[in-house]
Amino acid sequence: MTSEPISTPDDLTGTPDERTKQLAQLSGTSLSGDWLRRQLESALRDWAADESELDIVKESRADY
Secondary structure (H helix, E strand, C coil), rough: CCCCCCCCCCCCCCCHHHHHHHHHHHHCCCHHHHHHHHHHHHHHHHHHHHHHHHHHHHHHCCCC
């Protein structure tokens, strides 16, 4: 029995819509848990950065 290495796709990049399209293209392929975790961590980091930016914009508009 020969085990073939699972090819790992490149990390998802771009806007959320672009990442969603890239992920849809990978549907039905075998993805490693490590790859999935990296994608989740990347999405969460980007989400947190966007939330921080929105908070800064809100604070800059606050009347004191």
